[in-house]
Amino acid sequence: MLEVEDINNETISIAGGGLAGNALAILLGKSGYSNINVYEKRPRIPVASEKVFTMALSSRGIKTLKEIGLFEEIKNISIPMRGRMVHLLNELFYSYAEKNFGEQVNFHFETRCQDFDIKEKSFTKINNKTGRSKKVVTNTIIGADGAYSSVRNQMIRLPRQEYSQSFMSHAYKEIFIPAGPNEVFPDVHPLLTNLYEDFETNPTTPLVTIKTYPWSYQSNVALIGDAAHAIVPFFGQGMNAALEDVLDLYNCLKEMNEKQQQKTNGIVYSNTFTNGITFDRNVFEKAYKQYQVNRKSSSDAIAEMVIENFVEMSDKVMDKLFQRKKKVEHLLEEKFPQRYISRYELISFSTTPYIEAQRVGEINKSILHELTKDQDTESDPSNVDLDKADELIKKLLSK
Ligand SMILES: Cc1cc2nc3c(=O)[nH]c(=O)nc-3n(C[C@H](O)[C@H](O)[C@H](O)COP(=O)(O)OP(=O)(O)OC[C@H]3O[C@@H](n4cnc5c(N)ncnc54)[C@H](O)[C@@H]3O)c2cc1C
Numbered sequence: 001m002l003e004v005e006d007i008n009n010e011t012i013s014i015a016g017g018g019l020a021g022n023a024l025a026i027l028l029g030k031s032g033y034s035n036i037n038v039y040e041k042r043p044r045i046p047v048a049s050e051k052v053f054t055m056a057l058s059s060r061g062i063k064t065l066k067e068i069g070l071f072e073e074i075k076n077i078s079i080p081m082r083g084r085m086v087h088l089l090n091e092l093f094y095s096y097a098e099k100n101f102g103e104q105v106n107f108h109f110e111t112r113c114q115d116f117d118i119k120e121k122s123f124t125k126i127n128n129k130t131g132r133s134k135k136v137v138t139n140t141i142i143g144a145d146g147a148y149s150s151v152r153n154q155m156i157r158l159p160r161q162e163y164s165q166s167f168m169s170h171a172y173k174e175i176f177i178p179a180g181p182n183e184v185f186p187d188v189h190p191l192l193t194n195l196y197e198d199f200e201t202n203p204t205t206p207l208v209t210i211k212t213y214p215w216s217y218q219s220n221v222a223l224i225g226d227a228a229h230a231i232v233p234f235f236g237q238g239m240n241a242a243l244e245d246v247l248d249l250y251n252c253l254k255e256m257n258e259k260q261q262q263k264t265n266g267i268v269y270s271n272t273f274t275n276g277i278t279f280d281r282n283v284f285e286k287a288y289k290q291y292q293v294n295r296k297s298s299s300d301a302i303a304e305m306v307i308e309n310f311v312e313m314s315d316k317v318m319d320k321l322f323q324r325k326k327k328v329e330h331l332l333e334e335k336f337p338q339r340y341i342s343r344y345e346l347i348s349f350s351t352t353p354y355i356e357a358q359r360v361g362e363i364n365k366s367i368l369h370e371l372t373k374d375q376d377t378e379s380d381p382s383n384v385d386l387d388k389a390d391e392l393i394k395k396l397l398s399k
Contacts, residue, residue, distance in 0.1 A: 012279065013138040014038045015113040015123070015151050020225030020242040021144030022093035026068050027250040029101030031257075032277035036105045037138075039125055041112040044094065057240060058348050064243035067250070070096050116141060116154040121220045139279045141221045149227035152212055161212065168207040168232060168310070175199065207232045209303050213296060216288035219281040224249060229299035234310040235347060237302055241354070248294050252287035259286075298354040305347065305358055320377040325368045327381035332367075332389055339393050340364070360397070367392045 012033060014021045017040030025038045057065070057074075065071040070092060097105045110128040113136075117123065122137045143151025156163045175198050210230040216222040225242030260283050316322040332340040343361030346352045352360075370392055371384050 011136075011138045012036045012140055012142065013113075013123070013136060014142045014144050015116075016040065016143070016145030016149075016225075016227070017042075017090065017094075017107055017109070018144060018146055018225065018242075019089060019093070019239055020227075020246055021142070022090055022097065023064055023068060023243055023246040024142060024144065024224060024249065025105045025107075026070075026093065026097050026101060027246060028253075029097065029104040030068070031250065031253065033279065034104040034276070036101075037108060038105065039108045039111045039113045041110065041128065044107070044109045045091065057243075058237070059351050060237075060240040061243040063351055064247040067247055068096070069100075113145070114150055116143075116151050116221075118154055118158065118217050118221050139281075140219055140284055143221060143223040143227045144225055145227050147208060147210060147226040147230035149223065151221060152210075152223055152227050155217065155221065155223070156212065158217060161214070163210075163212045165208055165210045168209075168307075170207060170310075170314075172205045172207055172233070173199065173202050175202065209307065211300065211303065213292070215292040215296070216285075219284035219288065222249070222288045222291070228295075229303060231299075231303045231306050232310060233306075234313065235302070235306045237306065237347065237354075241299060241302055244298075244351075245291070245295055249287065249291040252290040252294070253283065256283045256287040256290070300355075301358040302347070302354040305343070305354070305361070321372065324375070324377050324381055325372055328368055328371055328384050329364070331381060331384060332393075335386060336390070336393055339397065340367075340389075363396045367396060 012028060012035065014025055014037065017025075017038045021038055021040070025036050028036050062071055065074055073096075074089075074092065094107060097107070108125065112126045112128060113123045114126065115124040118141075120137070121139065121141060122135055123141065124133050124135050126133045141151060143149050143155070145151055152163075155161055175195060208230055209232060210226075212223070212228065215224075215228045224245045226238060228245065229241065231238055231241070257277065257280070260280060312322070329340075329342055333342060333345070341350075341360070343357055343364060346357035346360060347354065350357075367389070371389055375384070
C-alpha cells in the first residue's frame with residue numbers, strides 16, 4: 001500500500017525538470033502561483049561556475065528567456081551545442097528559480113514519476129536513492145518529461161487521442177573533438193585520437209519524430225516540449241520550440257486569468273499577475289485548450305521542415321540545380337532585403353511562427369523554380385532576371 005501525499009489545492013506538478021519544465025516552473029512562480037513541484041529523475045549536476053560556454057539558442061528561445069528574466073545572465077556566456085549545454089542551462093534555471101521563487105518552486109531531484117492517472121490527477125513519485133515511493137494527488141500534471149514521456153504514454157490511452165512516432169533510417173552518434181589551437185582542417189585529424197573507439201562505444205541514438213494530439217485533458221494534464229512533439233535535431237530547434245511552448249502557455253494562462261478576473265469582479269485586470277494567485281480549474285482548462293491550438297500547427301510544421309532539411313543536407317548538396325537555387329536565393333536576399341527572406345532565416349533567426357515560415361518557404365521554392373527553370377545550371381547565378389524576381393516577389397510574397 002502506497003503512502004499518499006496530502007492533497008494540496010495549490011499544487012502544480014511538473015514531471016521532468018528539463019528545459020521546458022524548469023522554464024515553465026519559473027514563469028508560473030513569476031505569475032504568483034505557489035507550491036509548484038518539479039520532479040526530475042536525474043540528479044542535479046554541479047557545474048563549475050568558471051566554465052565559459054557558447055550560446056546555441058535562437059531568437060525563439062531567447063524571447064522566453066527574456067520573459068523569465070534570465071537572458072542578460074545567459075547573454076554573456078557561451079554554450080557549446082552539446083549535451084553539456086543542457087546541463088548548464090538547466091543549472092542556471094535551478095539557481096535562478098531558487099533565488100527568485102524559492103518559496104513557490106520546489107525541485108525534487110532523483111525523483112522519478114510513474115503510474116500517472118490522468119482522471120484522478122495522481123502519480124507515484126519514487127526516490128531513486130532510497131527507493132521510497134509515494135502517491136501524489138495534485139491539481140494538474142504538466143508532462144515536461146521529454147521525447148519518451150510517461151505522461152504522454154498515459155494520455156494515449158484516452159479515447160480519440162492521436163499518436164504517431166516515426167523513426168528515420170539514420171541514427172545519431174556523438175563524437176567528441178576537443179578544441180584545437182585553431183579551427184582549420186589540418187588540425188582536426190590529430191584531435192580525433194579516439195575516433196574509432198568513440199564510434200564503437202558511444203551510444204547510437206534513434207532519430208524519432210513524435211506527434212500526438214490533443215496536448216491536454218481538461219485542467220488535469222498538459223504536455224509541453226518534447227513530450228508534446230519530438231523532432232529530429234537537424235535544424236537545432238527542439239529546445240527553441242519547447243521554450244516557445246512555455247511562453248505560449250504562460251501567455252494563455254495570463255489571458256484566461258484576466259478574463260476570469262473581469263468576469264468575476266467586473267474590473268480590468270492589470271497585464272501582470274498579482275502575487276498569490278490561486279489555482280482555478282476553469283482558467284487552466286481554457287488556457288491548455290488555447291495553447292494547444294496555438295502551437296500544434298507550428299509544431300507539425302517544424303517537424304516536417306526538419307526532415308526536409310535533413311534530406312537536403314544529405315542528398316541534395318551536390319546537386320547542381322539545388323546549388324544554383326541556393327545561390328539565387330542568396331542573391332535575392334541581398335537584392336530584396338526584408339522582401340525576400342529565406343525559410344532558413346525565418347526559422348533560425350526570427351520568431352515568425354513555424355507554420356508561417358513553412359508557407360513562405362513553399363512560395364520561395366516556386367519563385368526559385370520560376371527563376372532557374374530555363375537556365376543552364378553552369379551559368380552565372382547573378383545573371384538571373386531580377387525584374388522577373390521583383391515581379392514574382394511582389395505578386396507572391398507581398399501581403
Ligand atoms: C542530438 C541532439 C541535438 C540537439 N540540438 C539542439 C539544438 O542545437 N538546439 C535546439 O533548440 N534543440 C536541440 N535539440 C533538442 C533539445 O535538446 C530538446 O528539444 C529539448 O531538450 C527539449 O526539452 P524538454 O524539456 O521538452 O525535454 P528534455 O530536455 O528531454 O527534458 C525532460 C526531462 O524529464 C526528465 N524525465 C523524463 N522522464 C521522467 C520521469 N518519469 N520522471 C521524472 N523526470 C523525468 C528527464 O530526465 C529530463 O531531464 C537536440 C536534441 C538532440 C537529441
